[in-house]
Amino acid sequence: MVDETIDTEFTEKEETVEENFGEEKSKFDEKRDETKEKFDETKEKGKNIADNVISDFYKSIDEFKESIKSMQKSADQKYADYKKTTVQTIDIDLVETSDIYYIKAAVPGVEKEDVSIEAGDNDLTIETCFKPYIEEFEEEDEAEVIMSAIKSGKCVKTVRFENSIDLENITAKFSNGIVIVTIPKLIIPKHKVNVE
Numbered sequence: 001m002v003d004e005t006i007d008t009e010f011t012e013k014e015e016t017v018e019e020n021f022g023e024e025k026s027k028f029d030e031k032r033d034e035t036k037e038k039f040d041e042t043k044e045k046g047k048n049i050a051d052n053v054i055s056d057f058y059k060s061i062d063e064f065k066e067s068i069k070s071m072q073k074s075a076d077q078k079y080a081d082y083k084k085t086t087v088q089t090i091d092i093d094l095v096e097t098s099d100i101y102y103i104k105a106a107v108p109g110v111e112k113e114d115v116s117i118e119a120g121d122n123d124l125t126i127e128t129c130f131k132p133y134i135e136e137f138e139e140e141d142e143a144e145v146i147m148s149a150i151k152s153g154k155c156v157k158t159v160r161f162e163n164s165i166d167l168e169n170i171t172a173k174f175s176n177g178i179v180i181v182t183i184p185k186l187i188i189p190k191h192k193v194n195v196e
Contacts, residue, residue, distance in 0.1 A: 076147060090126055090157035101161060101183040108177035115179055119167050124183060125158040164188070 093104040107115055107128050116127045132152035137143040164186040172181045 073146075076145065079148070088151050088153065088155045090128065090155045092126070092157055092159070094159060099185050099187065101159075101165070101185065103159060103179075103181040103183065105157065105179040105181070106177065107155075107179055110177065112174040115174060117170075117172055117179075117181060119165060119170055119183070121167075122162075122164050123158055123160045124165070124170070124181065125156060126179065126181070127154070127156045129154050161185075 091106045095102040095104075103124070103126070105126050107126075107130075110128050110130060114128050118125045118127075130150070130152045132145075132148070133150065134143060134145050134148075161183070166184040166186045169184045170181065172179055
């Protein structure tokens with residue numbers, strides 16, 4: 001009988017342990033599932049935050065690039081407007097011999113009829129107008145200037161000479177966007193004055 005009592009007690013204890021183990025396992029499984037759900041939620045939130053940060057970062061970069069492009073376009077437009085309102089100079093070479101000045105002026109893209117030359121007692125002015133490249137496009141092409149570094153608008157160059165010049169014998173030749181001006185010096189013979 002003692003054996004039976006021990007077996008019964010053992011069986012009861014075994015059942016109690018199994019019940020307690022089952023309850024604890026269920027509680028553990030619930031806690032594990034709750035913790036896993038919280039972890040997955042936190043992980044998803046972190047992923048969403050990271051995605052938003054990256055998206056905002058790329059959006060900021062794109063906005064910055066657009067801002068830079070807009071600033072560049074605005075600066076180019078202001079520079080183009082400035083060039084239209086200011087008189088630019090014509091590029092020249094000036095060479096002198098003992099009795100003649102030579103000027104070589106670069107006026108590319110300009111017709112001979114659009115070059116004006118005026119001479120004074122000891123100066124010469126060359127004037128022309130360069131048309132902006134954008135004007136070569138039709139309005140329906142909707143072309144816009146991205147960059148403009150070539151001269152456009154009114155351009156003038158005045159050269160002052162050390163000696164008086166012979167206005168009657170100045171010549172100018174135009175060829176391939178180059179004007180060559182030959183300016184003879186006015187040679188005034190010296191006159192001896194008698195002192196009394």
